[in-house]
Amino acid sequence: MKLKADYHIHSVYSKNMHGKSSIEEIVEKAIELGLEEIAITDHGPAHYLYGIKRSKIKEAKEVVLQLNKKYTNIKILFGVEANILDYKGTTDIDRDILEYCDIILCGFHLCALYSTMGDFWNFIVKNNFAKLHSKLYNEMVEKNTEAIINAMNRYNIDILTHPGDKIPVDIDKIAAAAEKTNTILEINDSHGHLNKDDIRTASKYNVKFVINSDAHIKDNIGSYNNGLKAAMDAGLDLKRIINLA
């Protein structure tokens, strides 16, 4: 059992040195590991700490195109990890960005420029209060889940990243929506989500899974042991994980 692709990698195109390695360093490491395919997926521009600058997207895509020519034994995809910005499911990907993307990842992140103060209040403040109040917790799970499902319905998302990380969600409903929208659910090797229980819940639906490293430095590319363990503990048929060989 080995990993043949890693579809979630951050590069130096993330702001504030969030990603430590250049795209070429990532490619060289991926080849060394024997990966057949990788995706460079920095945070979308609305992540105010680490998002890729809009003005850099074209340049990053150019680098990927050049490296695809230089290294013929690996396929390099360019994409972004979009941010969910409100409860209607708006994200920070638009036509200008989509034009450059081979793959779209999307996830919920804490440091995003949410659409309104109300969204900030709900996503950050109320979700924080909800940790202490079970009634509010259930209400927030419902709202958070709705936000993610709305995003899945509105955009052509290839991979939903680390569902259940950062804010609580209803994995059952998210997996049902993923089945309808053909969205692959990520078992994130760094963040611990989907976790074993989430995978078991999601596996009742006709969905596919992917184990991604979410590497921010080249040495972590292709990490998959935590994700594989969670999948095995959940009793998942490993054939449903698209990037295992």
Ligand SMILES: [Zn+2]
């Ligand atoms: Zn993420």
Ligand SMILES: [Zn+2]
């Ligand atoms: Zn990420």
